[in-house]
Amino acid sequence: MAISVKELGRSPGNMITLEERIAAPAELGVALIGVQEGSPVDLDLRFEAVHEGILVSGTAFAEVTGECGRCLGPIANDLDVEIQELYYYEGMGMPEDEEAEQYRVVDDYVDLEPVLRDAVVTALPFQPVCREDCEGLCSECGIRLEEDPGHHHELLDPRWAALTGLADTAADPAAQRTDSVEREES
Template sequence: MLDTVKLGRRPGSMRTVERVVTAPRRIGLDMIAIEEGSEIDLDLRLEAVSEGVLVTGSVSADTVGECSRCLEPFSGSVDLSLTELFAYPDSATEETTDEDEIYRVEDDEIDLEPVIIDAVGLALPLQPLCSDDCQGLCPECGVRLAIAESGHGHDILDPRWAGLAAKFGVESDPSKNLVNNEAEEK
């Protein structure tokens, strides 16, 4: 909550606020978020305008997440730019907008928590990656491809050919394929 009493209501008056607050709960998405108890840096400017208080500035915090490709935990940060109008009670803006369309000044205080929650939710990626070149997991055995030996792969016999392969005694070993067995029999 930010107090606007010192700001006053004269249009054009302004003040800056630099503050570090603690996240009251986890803020973000399922796979990446600002953890509860993390520090959130606020560098804001509050400006009185005819209809309310215009809040502009930046918000930054550390994030933790899980890579959507390799499922490894990673950390990062989020830096947001805010521009939000908080309408005064009984102002034309407050009277002509629905309850959920605009934020409001209540008892000369501004509640930034919903603004930050909305902004963080929009800024974070839906499918976070530990790095841009993350290779993910092997679809066959699940090993992280970043730590697998070079040339990691699996030769799997197409199940549509399994019956024919069994009839000719072909195993799933790549050195024993159908062509090699026919050549050996001749």
């Protein structure tokens, strides 16, 4: 996704605009949500020559799809992100520790893909949800809690499982008589 900025030269104040629909690059998202590879991304950008390099600013618009982090239901939303990044000319004197972190104008081209990826990925939710009040899935059986609002499981600590039989016999008078008859016969 390299864009030529040759016509700007190195003359501060020169500017060009770009309104273009591009195909989304691979891996434009996170595990649960993102922009599908090849889907349209609308760019509305301005490239301005400044003393240090080329300032790219504007917006990118795309549709994001994925899964709810609670119920795993499908999600589809529009995403509109702001982009602003300075691409430095080669040979500009920067401190060495900052040099590796900066974008560069290389052979009169700027590569928009890493900037687009940074803008989109940081705008995506860490835990996407289909609705703020989504109840998610039952942790025991996986049923969607929205479909069965009163759903619950009687969870018994396995250390107390042996005592469940005692509670049943204490509540059943017939079982108590049978137990007492068995004790008398012994």
